[in-house]
Amino acid sequence: xxxxxxxxxxxxxxxxxxxxxxxxxxxxxxxxxxxxxxxxxxxxxxxxxxxxxxxxxxxxxxxxxxxxxxxxxxxxxxxxxxxxxxxxxxxxxxxxxxxxxxxxxxxxxxxxxxxxxxxxxxxxxxxxxxxxxxxxxxxxxxxxxxxxxxxxxxxxxxxxxxxxxxxxxxxxxxxxxxxxxxxxxxxxxxxxxxxxxxxxxxxxxxxxxxxxxxxxxxxxxxxxxxxxxxxxxxxxxxxxxxxxxxxxxxxxxxxxxxxxxxxxxxxxxxxxxxxxxxxxxxxxxxxxxxxxxxxxxxxxxxxxxxxxxxxxxxxxxxxxxxxxxxxxxxxxxxxxxxxxxxxxxxxxxxxxxxxxxxxxxxxxxxxxxxxxxxxxxxxxxxxxxxxxxxxxxxxxxxxxxxxxxxxxxxxxxxxxxxxxxxxxxxxxxxxxxxxxxxxxxxxxxxxxxxxxxxxxxxxxxxxxxxxxxx
Amino acid sequence: xxxxxxxxxxxxxxxxxxxxxxxxxxxxxxxxxxxxxxxxxxxxxxxxxxxxxxxxxxxxxxxxxxxxxxxxxxxxxxxxxxxxxxxxxxxxxxxxxxxxxxxxxxxxxxxxxxxxxxxxxxxxxxxxxxxxxxxxxxxxxxxxxxxxxxxxxxxxxxxxxxxxxxxxxxxxxxxxxxxxxxxxxxxxxxxxxxxxxxxxxxxxxxxxxxxxxxxxxxxxxxxxxxxxxxxxxxxxxxxxxxxxxxxxxxxxxxxxxxxxxxxxxxxxxxxxxxxxxxxxxxxxxxxxxxxxxxxxxxxxxxxxxxxxxxxxxxxxxxxxx
Numbered sequence: 004x005x006x007x008x009x010x011x012x013x014x015x016x017x018x019x020x021x022x023x024x025x026x027x028x029x030x031x032x033x034x035x036x037x038x039x040x041x042x043x044x045x046x047x048x049x050x051x052x053x054x055x056x057x058x059x060x061x062x063x064x065x066x067x068x069x070x071x072x073x074x075x076x077x078x079x080x081x082x083x084x085x086x087x088x089x090x091x092x093x094x095x096x097x098x099x100x101x102x103x104x105x106x107x108x109x110x111x112x113x114x115x116x117x118x119x120x121x122x123x124x125x126x127x128x129x130x131x132x133x134x135x136x137x138x139x140x141x142x143x144x145x146x147x148x149x150x151x152x153x154x155x156x157x158x159x160x161x162x163x164x165x166x167x168x169x170x171x172x173x174x175x176x177x178x179x180x181x182x183x184x185x186x187x188x189x190x191x192x193x194x195x196x197x198x199x200x201x202x203x204x205x206x207x208x209x210x211x212x213x214x215x216x217x218x219x220x221x222x223x224x225x226x227x228x229x230x231x232x233x234x235x236x237x238x239x240x241x242x243x244x245x246x247x248x249x250x251x252x253x254x255x256x257x258x259x260x261x262x263x264x265x266x267x268x269x270x271x272x273x274x275x276x277x278x279x280x281x282x283x284x285x286x287x288x289x290x291x292x293x294x295x296x297x298x299x300x301x302x303x304x305x306x307x308x309x310x311x312x313x314x315x316x317x318x319x320x321x322x323x324x325x326x327x328x329x330x331x332x333x334x335x336x337x338x339x340x341x342x343x344x345x346x347x348x349x350x351x352x353x354x355x356x357x358x359x360x361x362x363x364x365x366x367x368x369x370x371x372x373x374x375x376x377x378x379x380x381x382x383x384x385x386x387x388x389x390x391x392x393x394x395x396x397x398x399x400x401x402x403x404x405x406x407x408x409x410x411x412x413x414x415x416x417x418x419x420x421x422x423x424x425x426x427x428x429x430x431x432x433x434x435x436x437x438x439x440x441x442x443x444x445x446x447x448x449x450x451x452x453x454x455x456x457x458x459x460x461x462x463x464x465x466x467x468x469x470x471x472x473x
Numbered sequence: 474x475x476x477x478x479x480x481x482x483x484x485x486x487x488x489x490x491x492x493x494x495x496x497x498x499x500x501x502x503x504x505x506x507x508x509x510x511x512x513x514x515x516x517x518x519x520x521x522x523x524x525x526x527x528x529x530x531x532x533x534x535x536x537x538x539x540x541x542x543x544x545x546x547x548x549x550x551x552x553x554x555x556x557x558x559x560x561x562x563x564x565x566x567x568x569x570x571x572x573x574x575x576x577x578x579x580x581x582x583x584x585x586x587x588x589x590x591x592x593x594x595x596x597x598x599x600x601x602x603x604x605x606x607x608x609x610x611x612x613x614x615x616x617x618x619x620x621x622x623x624x625x626x627x628x629x630x631x632x633x634x635x636x637x638x639x640x641x642x643x644x645x646x647x648x649x650x651x652x653x654x655x656x657x658x659x660x661x662x663x664x665x666x667x668x669x670x671x672x673x674x675x676x677x678x679x680x681x682x683x684x685x686x687x688x689x690x691x692x693x694x695x696x697x698x699x700x701x702x703x704x705x706x707x708x709x710x711x712x713x714x715x716x717x718x719x720x721x722x723x724x725x726x727x728x729x730x731x732x733x734x735x736x737x738x739x740x741x742x743x744x745x746x747x748x749x750x751x752x753x754x755x756x757x758x759x760x761x762x763x764x765x766x767x768x769x770x771x772x773x774x775x776x777x778x779x780x781x782x783x784x785x786x787x788x789x790x791x792x793x794x
Contacts, residue, residue, distance in 0.1 A: 123581035167509045175512070187728040188568070188575040189708075192514065192701035199515035324568055324576075324609035392561050392606030395581055 055255070056472040062248055063465030067458050069244060070267065073237040074454015077274060080234045082447040084285065087227040088440035091289075092433055094151070095223050096297065099216040100429060101147035103304045105165065106209040108144060110311035111418075112137035113201045116176050117318035118402040118411070120194050123395075126180065138173050145169070148212060158215045164208040172197050172205060191322070198319065210308065217301055224293055227439070228286040238275050245271065245461075252468060263464020267457040274453040281442050288439035296432025299357055299364075300425055306341045306350035307421045310375075313337035314414050317382060321389065321398050331386070338379060346376030354424070364427045371420035374413055381410035511709050514702035519672065521696040523686045533635040537743045539645040540753060541793040542761035545597060552755040553598060556625055561606045562598055564591040565624035565747075568609040569699035571724030572778045573630050583607050586720075589774035590647060590746070590766075591628040597762045611698045613678035616640050619749045626759065627747035630721060632680045642752070643745035644759045645791035647771070650718035651738025652681055655707070655725055662714060664736035668692040671713035674703035681717035684740055704728060718742050723782040743789070760791065767791075 051057030115134045119126050149162045175197035182190030245268045252261055316334040320327035343349040351372050358364040381400060388397035404411035547553045556562055566587055567574035574587040588607070595605035610618050615631060618624045619641045630650070633643045654673075656662045665673070669690040675682035677696040685694045695712050697703055703715045704725045715725065722734045746763075748755050763771075767788040775786060 120578075121581070124579055163507070167507065168512075171509055171512060182728070183578040185728075186578055188571050188701045189704050189725075189728050190578060191569060191576060192699060192705045195699075195702070196512055196514045196705055200512040203515075204512075324607065392563075394607070398581065 056469060059465060059469050059472075062251075063461065063469065066244060066248060066267075066461045066465065069237075069241050070271075070458040070461055071454060073234075073241045073271070074274075074450050074457065076237055077234050077278065078447045078450035078454065080231045081278065081281075081443055081450060084227060084231070084282070085440060085443045085447065087223060088285070088289070088436055088443070091220070091223055091227060091292070092436045092440070095216070095220040096429070096432060096436070098148060098151050099213065099220045099297075100300075101144045102209070102213040102216040103307075103425075104144040105141055105148055106206065106213050106308060107311065108137045108141040109165075109169070109201065109205055109209055110308070110315065112141065112172075112176075113198055113206075114311065114314045114318055116179075116194060117198065117315065117322055120179075120183070120191065121318060121321055121398045121402050126183075134176070138169070141165075141169055148216070151216075153219075155215075158212060161208040161212040161215070165205055165212070168200060168205050172200050175200065194322075198315075202315070213304070213308075217297075217304075220297055221293070224289055224297065228289040231282070234278075238271065238278075241457075242268065242271055242275070256468065256471075261464045261467070263460040263462070263467065265460075265464075267460030267464065270453045270457040270460065274450055274457075277449060278446060281446050284442040285439040288435045288442060292432045292435035292439065294357070295361065296428055296435055299354060300428035300432065302350050302354045302357070303421055303425045303428060306354065307418070307425070309337045309341035309350065310414070310417060310421070313341065317385065317401060317410060321385070321394075321401055324394065334382065338375075338382070342372065342375035342379070346372055346379050351375055361427070361431070364424060364431075367420055367424045367427060371417055371424060374417035374420055378410050378413035378417055381408055381413050384408065385410055511711065513711065514697050514699075514705055516677075516698050517702065517706065518677070518696045520693050521677065521682075523683055523694065533638050535792065536633050536635045536638050536643070537646050537745070538792045538794045539643060539745070539760055540756045542764055543757050545758060545761045545765070547598075547758075548754075551758075552625075552752040553758050556598060560599060560604060562591075562595045562604055562626070563606050563608060563624045564595075565610045565615060565618045565627040565629060566591060566607045567629045567699070568607075569701040570630060570721055571701075571728055572782070573720060573724065574628075575724075583609075586648070586774050586778045587628045587630060589770070589778075590763075591626070593766045593770050594626065594746075594759060594762050597765070598758075611678070612676040613698070615678070615747060619747050622749065625748075625752075625755070629747075630718060630744055631747050632718075632742040633745040634680065637747075640750065642748045642750050642756045644748065644756060645763055645793070646743040646745055646789045647763055648720070648744040649789050650720045650742040650744060652684055652717060652740040652742065653719045653722055653734050653738055654736050655715040655722040655732055655734050656713070657707075658731055658733045660713075662735060665692060665714075665716055665739070666690045668714050672711070674706055674712040674715045675717050676700055676703070679717065680740075680742065685716050700725070707732065720779065720783065723779070727782060760793070764791065 048061060051061055112134055115130055115137060119130045119134065122130065145162065145165055149166075151158065154162070175193050179190045179193035179197060182188075182193060184190075245264060249261060249264050249268070252264070253259055313334045316330040316337065320330035320334065323330065339349060341349050342351045351368065355365065355368040355372065358368055385397050385401045388394075388400060400406065400409050402411050403409050404415055406412065547557060566583060567585075568576045568583055570585070573585045574583060575585050576582070577584045591605050591607070592602035596602050598604070608618070608624055610624070610627070610629065612629075615627050615629060616637060619627055631637075631643075633646065637643070654662065654665055654668070662668055665685065665688045667690070668688075669692060671692050672695050673685045673692040674695045674697060675685055676699060682694055682696055685692055692714075695703075695706065697706065700717070700721050703712065703717075706712045707715055707725075708729065715722065719734060719738060726732050726734055746759055748759060771788045775788075779786070
């Protein structure tokens with residue numbers, strides 16, 4: 004093996020003394036001083052490279068630094084992943100769930116207020132209680148949905164709109180109630196105004212809020228399962244550097260193994276395998292938290308929102324008494340989005356198709372589809388009776404949930420089914436996301452330990468070689 | 474000593490720099506200017522475009538002259554025969570105007586003076602008041618509903634005039650109202666003349682809205698779908714007054730004791746039943762029914778709904794050609 008002259012060991016004393024910064028760098032501006040120092044350091048490094056022990060010392064320093072940086076980066080990255088997963092379950096998903104509850108509560112309040120209007124005589128206590136619960140829930144869930152420190156200006160704007168107008172809405176309904184009690188038609192006018200406020204101002208804000216929170220959740224999920232490229236490059240680069248150093252040492256010294264460096268390489272390989280296994284598991288589980296959890300929940304929530312809109316249209320159709328063609332059209336549109344033409348299509352069918360492997364959810368969704376079919380049937384009956392001039396009978400079929408054939412009963416059952424299904428989807432999300440977090444357990448500390456072991460290995464291994472030049 | 478002072482000065486300078494640095498920031502903006510604009514009824518429009526009356530007003534002579542009744546017999550093939558066969562008389566009415574056509578929240582049924590007139594026609598034609606199938610329509614929808622055949626007749630505080638006669642037929646006059654003004658009891662307004670530059674409410678497509686817009690005092694017209702929407706805007710302080718037929722205003726004053734009807738009647742609004750233009754036989758039939766009820770049922774319904782607020786009155790005399 005030819006040995007180049009440049010690689011001849013020199014006694015350390017003969018190393019050219021590092022150049023002292025001369026007076027020229029003194030008295031100059033700080034920036035120039037820094038540039039001068041950097042140049043000086045560069046020259047020193049280049050000079051060291053020309054001798055073997057100098058080169059070994061440089062390699063040793065570089066490797067130790069790279070190992071420490073890699074270990075630290077990997078530890079920070081995996082900690083960030085762990086945090087990202089717990090943010091999903093602790094914050095993003097509850098926010099999205101709160102936002103959908105705000106929408107549901109407000110929309111249900113509006114449908115309930117219209118139903119109370121259709122009822123005759125004294126307002127049914129159950130409807131009144133339901134309305135008041137809805138308003139209370141809207142307030143509580145709005146406060147939860149608003150507790151997002153990362154909320155952007157758009158989200159804040161929607162929350163402001165809802166917060167501002169829900170009390171106004173409730174007051175209008177109260178005024179409507181007071182007028183209704185005295186038999187004054189002004190009550191109906193207040194109710195119409197309230198409903199207009201809800202439909203044109205409050206609910207669009209609630210829908211936008213839900214959409215923003217759902218989008219944020221999806222973005223964080225994508226972030227949580229993204230490939231950590233920087234860390235990957237560092238780890239692979241470190242491994243390559245370790246192997247190259249060992250090859251170089253083998254060539255220089257004819258010794259096959261350097262225990263320190265082998266230990267370091269082993270530690271990094273362990274880290275790489277552990278991280279790969281953990282991150283792939285985590286990514287798959289986050290994927291499941293999407294496909295079986297949040298995406299399914301979103302589908303069901305959208306079905307529920309479409310159902311609530313259709314229910315409001317159904318009651319307003321009767322409130323408008325004869326001139327409600329626009330409500331009939333909107334009902335058809337929303338109902339079709341929710342459940343297709345006959346109750347077996349639309350979002351419910353999509354959700355059902357995605358739930359094939361989850362028996363419990365599939366069962367609930369079968370029930371929901373049956374309820375939707377029953378509702379559409381009851382709605383046809385309402386329309387038929389109304390068309391025949393049997394207005395009071397039509398109103399009774401629409402709002403009296405004690406009747407077997409009423410659309411109120413079918414709608415309520417559908418809402419219960421959807422609530423159960425949504426809870427189920429949320430549970431799937433939570434389970435998968437929690438498992439994803441568990442897959443990363445100890446990994447950050449593992450990287451701290453492995454990084455230190457590897458750095459120690461490099462230092463010891465290189466020190467042994469360097470010592471031979473003393 | 475000098476040195477110490479210099480150090481003190483330096484320290485002070487640094488401290489003041491730090492302090493001013495802090496003071497340059499602001500507390501987080503909590504949007505102190507939160508205001509909730511009061512909501513308005515659906516489709517409320519301030520200062521809407523109002524179509525000018527097409528052509529001359531007087532080109533039909535006296536618009537209240539209707540077709541002469543020819544008894545209540547129903548020849549086969551007539552409009553009445555068709556209605557009888559389907560067993561429903563579809564009537565366009567109001568469900569938001571107190572005393573004339575409104576929904577009674579206790580029963581869910583429509584009630585009022587107009588509703589009684591419609592029911593009387595249904596009783597004569599089909600034998601039962603419940604044979605009248607009511608469709609609630611807005612002022613704006615009245616003529617289209619008749620033209621499209623959605624309703625057989627419209628009984629909805631509808632003023633007979635030449636412009637409307639171009640599109641539809643009217644029965645003989647069954648009531649004569651006149652436009653007045655509804656204001657707050659505490660206000661000093663006496664008529665539309667005092668309301669220049671103020672917002673005054675009426676329904677879209679009503680003669681009242683046009684009269685407000687054409688008033689020389691130049692009030693700002695506000696158009697809504699239903700009369701009770703005007704009352705809501707009045708109670709919310711969004712309009713200064715409501716101006717329409719005294720009958721409708723009386724119904725609103727009944728619902729809110731803080732309001733009063735002021736001024737003289739400055740228009741005459743003869744109410745007629747609207748009927749599609751091609752159904753002349755129906756016009757004659759309805760006129761025959763009106764002739765029959767002018768004696769008894771008209772008075773009974775008037776006394777029930779309107780006498781307490783408008784005083785005694787008797788049915789107007791019909792004019793025929």
